[in-house]
Amino acid sequence: MAETILITLIIFSSIFGVIFTFLSTRNKERLALIENGADAKLFNSGKKYSFGQFILNLALLAIGVGIGVLVGAMFNNGGMDEGVAFTSCIFIFGGIGLMVSFFLNRKLDKEDN
Structure with a gap:
C-alpha cells in the first residue's frame, strides 16, 4: 500500500x-x-492549430487504430501470431490515419489562405 x-x-x-x-x-x-x-512578436511566430484540427487528428488516429485492431484480428484468425498481428496493424493503420489527417489539415489551411 x-x-x-x-x-x-x-x-x-x-x-x-x-x-x-x-x-x-x-x-x-x-x-x-x-x-x-x-x-x-518573436514569441507569436509559431503556427497555431485550431481545436477542430486537433479533434480531426485525434478522430482519424482513433479510426486508424480501430481499423488496425479489426485487421489484426483477421490476421490472427488467419494464423499469424497474435502479438505481431495486432501490434503491426495498430501502428500501420494509426500511421495511415495520421498521414490522412496531415493531408486534410494542409488542404484546409490552403483553403483558408
Missing part, C-alpha cells in the same frame, strides 16, 4: 517538476530577450 502511494507521488512530482522547469526556463528566456530589445 505504501509503495503505491510513494510511486504515485514520485510520478506526479516528476511530471510537475518537468513542467515547472520548462515554464520557468521559457519565462526567463523571454525576459532576457525583451531586456536585450528583441521584438515581442
Whole structure:
C-alpha cells in the first residue's frame, strides 16, 4: 500500500517538476530577450492549430487504430501470431490515419489562405 502511494507521488512530482522547469526556463528566456530589445512578436511566430484540427487528428488516429485492431484480428484468425498481428496493424493503420489527417489539415489551411 505504501509503495503505491510513494510511486504515485514520485510520478506526479516528476511530471510537475518537468513542467515547472520548462515554464520557468521559457519565462526567463523571454525576459532576457525583451531586456536585450528583441521584438515581442518573436514569441507569436509559431503556427497555431485550431481545436477542430486537433479533434480531426485525434478522430482519424482513433479510426486508424480501430481499423488496425479489426485487421489484426483477421490476421490472427488467419494464423499469424497474435502479438505481431495486432501490434503491426495498430501502428500501420494509426500511421495511415495520421498521414490522412496531415493531408486534410494542409488542404484546409490552403483553403483558408
